[in-house]
Amino acid sequence: xxxxxxxxxxxxxxxxxxxxxxxxxxxxxxxxxxxxxxxxxxxxxxxxxxxxxxxxxxxxxxxxxxxxxxxxxxxxxxxxxxxxxxxxxxxxxxxxxxxxxxxxxxxxxxxxxxxxxxxxxxxxxxxxxxxxxxxxxxxxxxxxxxxxxxxxxxxxxxxxxxxxxxxxxxxxxxxxxxxxxxxxxxxxxxxxxxxxxxxxxxxxxxxxxxxxxxxxxxxxxxxxxxxxxxxxxxxxxxxxxxxxxxxxxxxxxxxxxxxxxxxxxxxxxxxxxxxxxx
Amino acid sequence: xxxxxxxxxxxxxxxxxxxxxxxxxxxxxxxxxxxxxxxxxxxxxxxxxxxxxxxxxxxxxxxxxxxxxxxxxxxxxxxxxxxxxxxxxxxxxxxxxxxxxxxxxxxxxxxxxxxxxxxxxxxxxxxxxxxxxxxxxxxxxxxxxxxxxxxxxxxxxxxxxxxxxxxxxxxxxxxxxxxxxxxxxxxxxxxxxxxxxxxxxxxxxxxxxxxxxxxxxxxxxxxxxxxxxxxxxxxxxxxxxxxxxxxxxxxxxxxxxxxxxxxxxxxxxxxxxxxxxx
Numbered sequence: 001x002x003x004x005x006x007x008x009x010x011x012x013x014x015x016x017x018x019x020x021x022x023x024x025x026x027x028x029x030x031x032x033x034x035x036x037x038x039x040x041x042x043x044x045x046x047x048x049x050x051x052x053x054x055x056x057x058x059x060x061x062x063x064x065x066x067x068x069x070x071x072x073x074x075x076x077x078x079x080x081x082x083x084x085x086x087x088x089x090x091x092x093x094x095x096x097x098x099x100x101x102x103x104x105x106x107x108x109x110x111x112x113x114x115x116x117x118x119x120x121x122x123x124x125x126x127x128x129x130x131x132x133x134x135x136x137x138x139x140x141x142x143x144x145x146x147x148x149x150x151x152x153x154x155x156x157x158x159x160x161x162x163x164x165x166x167x168x169x170x171x172x173x174x175x176x177x178x179x180x181x182x183x184x185x186x187x188x189x190x191x192x193x194x195x196x197x198x199x200x201x202x203x204x205x206x207x208x209x210x211x212x213x214x215x216x217x218x219x220x221x222x223x224x225x226x227x228x229x230x231x232x233x234x235x236x237x238x239x240x241x242x243x244x245x246x247x248x249x250x251x252x253x254x255x256x257x258x259x260x261x262x263x264x265x266x267x268x269x270x271x272x273x274x275x276x277x278x
Numbered sequence: 279x280x281x282x283x284x285x286x287x288x289x290x291x292x293x294x295x296x297x298x299x300x301x302x303x304x305x306x307x308x309x310x311x312x313x314x315x316x317x318x319x320x321x322x323x324x325x326x327x328x329x330x331x332x333x334x335x336x337x338x339x340x341x342x343x344x345x346x347x348x349x350x351x352x353x354x355x356x357x358x359x360x361x362x363x364x365x366x367x368x369x370x371x372x373x374x375x376x377x378x379x380x381x382x383x384x385x386x387x388x389x390x391x392x393x394x395x396x397x398x399x400x401x402x403x404x405x406x407x408x409x410x411x412x413x414x415x416x417x418x419x420x421x422x423x424x425x426x427x428x429x430x431x432x433x434x435x436x437x438x439x440x441x442x443x444x445x446x447x448x449x450x451x452x453x454x455x456x457x458x459x460x461x462x463x464x465x466x467x468x469x470x471x472x473x474x475x476x477x478x479x480x481x482x483x484x485x486x487x488x489x490x491x492x493x494x495x496x497x498x499x500x501x502x503x504x505x506x507x508x509x510x511x512x513x514x515x516x517x518x519x520x521x522x523x524x525x526x527x528x529x530x531x532x533x534x535x536x537x538x539x540x541x542x543x544x545x546x547x548x549x550x551x552x553x554x555x556x
Binding site for chain 2: 042043044045046047048049050051052059060063067087088089090091095096097099100101102120121122123124125126147
């Protein structure tokens with residue numbers, strides 16, 4: 001298994017606090033020592049960093065912890081290899097262009113038999129079932145909305161289409177996934193995924209993996225909305241909500257909408273039920 | 279105009295010496311302060327770094343100068359924007375997947391009217407004429423060798439096809455370009471490009487842009503062959519060969535082959551005529 005970290009926000013937001021926890025799980029507080037990667041969207045573009053080595057001992061990961069890259073959509077991944085050898089081309093997140101948008105994908109889990117599904121336009125560079133599944137999703141979207149840029153799907157049409165594709169992949173095994181087209185962050189829970197929305201009034205939070213505490217009221221303005229999605233809770237004093245298996249989150253500007261299996265529309269998520277500081 | 283740097287080698291090779299010169303031209307010894315990027319191939323995979331800020335003042339560029347990433351194919355670029363605003367999505371090198379290979383492209387020059395050429399499968403994410411030209415090249419290659427992985431072009435067929443596409447783009451303006459499919463490094467000279475091959479017996483070299491001297495005989499083994507391609511000579515005491523306008527270099531394992539306009543085959547480049555230490 002691997003671990004995932006995603007963020008959606010309505011203002012460019014510093015992910016260093018959450019990334020610090022993930023990076024330590026890459027070979028230090030967790031066993032995910034077979035590579036790591038992180039992609040920061042900046043408008044239509046994306047800064048992406050990948051290393052097939054443990055993040056806990058990486059100079060580059062250290063630089064990213066010291067230099068604030070602010071972004072509204074982030075996808076990060078630490079890898080414990082099961083399918084596909086440890087190498088750069090097998091290191092998540094993967095990326096492709098479709099409809100003139102840069103898409104980014106990271107996955108944890110295993111998908112039995114996905115490589116028998118046919119591909120037309122997109123092909124994997126590496127040998128993971130994860131990248132294959134991503135290519136299959138891109139292929140299906142391209143087939144449905146081929147090449148006429150005036151007839152691309154609306155955001156809500158795309159929500160439903162992505163959820164349908166996730167449901168098919170969910171049938172093959174474990175499909176915990178993060179995906180973005182530079183506008184929306186999608187998260188599918190195959191087995192384990194949780195999220196947390198921070199908004200005013202902001203409280204403080206302490207990482208599970210190291211002794212780092214942040215007072216978000218000092219880092220934010222009253223209108224900021226930031227949602228973090230992760231395999232396991234990253235902080236110990238906030239209210240993380242488990243995503244139900246088979247559900248897809250569609251996150252835009254930090255706002256969370258949920259698509260249940262077979263749903264024709266995403267619905268806004270309710271507030272955190274536990275009443276914790278977040 | 280921008281500046282290009284490419285490398286092809288038969289063993290994983292440290293590019294820091296050459297990159298140091300290029301990075302300084304990004305806003306210090308040169309005016310190319312509108313972004314920089316570098317891609318290091320590692321087998322089928324690629325580590326890529328992009329910033330829409332001057333490389334001369336970049337913490338990331340500083341890290342890349344201190345940490346040796348060894349690679350057999352490198353493409354780097356510092357940007358002086360003329361078409362397309364300064365932004366991450368307009369920062370070279372650009373990258374796409376075709377035939378399950380990761381392709382990387384960087385360009386300097388301007389191409390009048392290229393955006394009127396039709397595109398089918400590949401679309402630009404940013405607004406540069408450069409990325410558009412890259413998408414057009416990928417489109418043309420995909421159209422010619424569509425999707426049957428058993429019928430992909432041989433390396434020499436691809437040499438000729440790439441040279442033909444370069445010749446067409448050359449007709450639109452200035453097309454100095456580096457391109458790789460993870461196997462071959464292609465370089466087209468539209469107006470200005472030079473190269474240098476280092477092999478045994480290795481000598482010493484001193485950068486043009488800063489007081490850094492390297493004794494390659496201490497950094498290499500007798501079988502190493504390393505070719506560096508650049509807009510302008512990076513060292514002051516080696517024999518750089520100017521590429522003729524309209525010529526394409528095809529570099530594999532450091533060996534240089536040249537395709538003249540209309541050639542049906544690449545021919546091996548002759549030795550450096552000036553007899554300098556390289």
